[in-house]
Amino acid sequence: MLLAVDIGNTRTKVALFENNRIVEIAVLERENFLENFKKILKKSRTAPKIILSSVGKLEKEALSWLQQHTDLLEIDAQTPFPFINDYATPLTLGIDRLVLAAGATLQYPKQNRLIIDAGTCVTYDFISKTDHYLGGAISPGIALRYKSLNDYTDKLPLLQLQEPQDLIGNSTAESIHSGVIHGLRCEIDQLIDSYQSRFQDLTIILTGGDAVFLAKRLKNPIFAHSNFLLESLNSLHQYTIDNDKKNLSRP
DSSP states (O other): OEEEEEEOSSOEEEEEEETTEEEEEEEEOSTTHHHHHHHHHHHOSSOOEEEEEESSOOOHHHHHHHHHHSEEEEOOTTSOOSSEEOOSSGGGSOHHHHHHHHHHHHHSTTSEEEEEEESSEEEEEEEOTTSEEEEEEEEEOHHHHHHHHHHTSSSOOOOOOOOOSSSSOSSHHHHHHHHHHHHHHHHHHHHHHHHHHHSSSEEEEEESTTHHHHHTTOSSOOEEOTTHHHHHHHHHHHHHHHHHHHHHHOO
16 A cells, blocks of 8 residues: 655645555645644555655655654655656756656656646656656646736736637637637647657657646647656656665675
8 A cells, every 4th residue: 555645836635556556535735734644544454655756845844754654755856767867957857747757657668758747837748768858848837827917917817717718819808718728728739749740659648737628628649647646656666666676686
């Protein structure tokens, strides 16, 4: 049994794995993370191992408690990964992007892979079929696009995600919805086209909080996995165990 913990910019997701399958997912508020996490632990029939990745802030008290009371594997830049990192500034690369790259490498071997994570930001990460991580791109996610239009103008309202009624917005609200949704859709489709023109046999994985919404609106064939980061943590945990066994067996 394994608990995979994904601490993101806006929320924390916890998945319980049994036999490499998700059996339960919980979304926790950051303010009461430790209290709610202890409740999850009480539900487990046996003491689970825990793998954690964080791009958000986790209180020192919570991290210290996990380190003292659980079998915790916290992913950081020094964790062994199943790919060669060719990023020019590897220490600045987000842990979430590293975990996603690891998951894609392990679950889709010997092929070119592009992971698109549509969350607070939209990140693009490319791993070659020879398992070299080359980098990608970062752009604002849907919520950030809506928020920036309100933050940096005097009169544009702050709107929530909504399907545009038409390509041509006939009101200020509809114009914003069209610009945000169609703009991001066109961005993703065009970037996929650019990658496909450069790399053959490209596997495209779409994940993140807005993955389901966007998947239905993209022209390119993709694998939509809204919980791919959690699944990647599970795969990385097994990889780490196997890697440790190999190191112990060496003379």
